[in-house]
Amino acid sequence: MVDPLAEVVTLLRPGAPYSKVVSGAGQWSVRRSEYGRPFFCVILDGSCRLSVDGQEPILLKGGDFALIPSAHDFTMSSLEVAATGDAISPVASLLNGEIRHGLQNCPPDIRFLVGYCVFGSPDAALLVSLLPQLIHIRDDSRLATLVQLVSDESRARRPARDVILERLLEVLLIEALRSSARTAASPGLLRGLADERLTLAIRAIHESPGRRWTVADLSKQAGLSRSSFFDRFQRLIGLAPMEYLLAWRMAMAKDMLRRREAGVAAVAERVGYGSASAFSVAFTRHVGLPPAHYAQKQLELQ
Structure with a gap:
């Protein structure tokens, strides 16, 4: 698990x-x-x-x-x-x-x-x-x-x-x-993991980050209605479910690119994008650099 x-x-x-x-x-x-x-x-x-x-x-x-x-x-x-x-x-x-x-x-x-x-x-x-x-x-x-x-x-x-x-x-x-x-009192991942319903959805995201998740899919994982799940997730974690999913995907992508574990197309597939171009647009918007440029910059910093 x-x-x-x-x-x-x-x-x-x-x-x-x-x-x-x-x-x-x-x-x-x-x-x-x-x-x-x-x-x-x-x-x-x-x-x-x-x-x-x-x-x-x-x-x-x-x-x-x-x-x-x-x-x-x-x-x-x-x-x-x-x-x-x-x-x-x-x-x-x-x-x-x-x-x-x-x-x-x-x-x-x-x-x-x-x-x-x-x-x-x-x-x-x-x-x-x-x-x-x-x-x-x-x-x-x-x-x-x-x-x-x-x-x-x-x-x-x-x-x-x-x-x-x-x-x-x-x-x-x-x-x-x-x-x-x-014991976490303020919103964050730790507080979400302490919630017996939300932890099911969080684990599902981490087990299959490349799956094309929707809020409805994740709410089913948690055994909650869509609205209850969305409100509970945002209140305890401090991010909307899709914001958390995007943040985790980008963190994974940056780590793989930094370690040169895979090419842009393979990274795109592993983090849930149907094409390298769609991933490149999302990555550039989130990070400020295209994936290939980010990987090259990390290599120069090593």
Whole structure:
């Protein structure tokens, strides 16, 4: 059986090469603007507040994991500052390599690992649009084990520490995406996969992307009326069914062209177009380059 999430993760190619340990004491608050970069946070000890613009603030506790696939403006703060709205605190770098927020000369109230992940796919923006705006995982035994390994490695000064930490964070990111299928609050593919009806239609798309799907066909896969299926799909995933189908077909086509897996005509057939010319028109409208030019450009970039 085709696994839609595995396919998205495979194309997305997540990695976590940039991370740092941060601690806080007393009252502190830091606001960031990240211009769409993926941001993650692992709470090692203590608790704090995370406020993402457009989302309700959330409490982060020890063992929690938070991922913002496309971060813009967000604030992290101590619980006291979150309640009083006090000013942003100064930041100082400590001798042990940690970044300290708030009071400098006392034990920390919280320690967390933060960083920016990278998505290796040049089509990352399209794929990220299929994910929730905020992923928050708590009380997950598998994730807790990974968080503990990350915590142990971040405290140690063993050889190859940074390499091991990067690999652990990559696994943590993928596990978080998988786990959040049960808890995703904002629209996206993960929320759709958690719906027992919609997941049938999504799996059908991924199993047969070249089939000439209609909304009526997909609604039958889900066992819903056409109108109920359309409304439910758009509400939970954030895209209309045909928009999702087009996005996935174009992501597949770009990946095949990039890897030179097949010629334009073969790619067109595999993603559901009756002719290379029809595919070329759709691809050019969606990507901004004809398929052959896109493949050549990717080859030059390698």
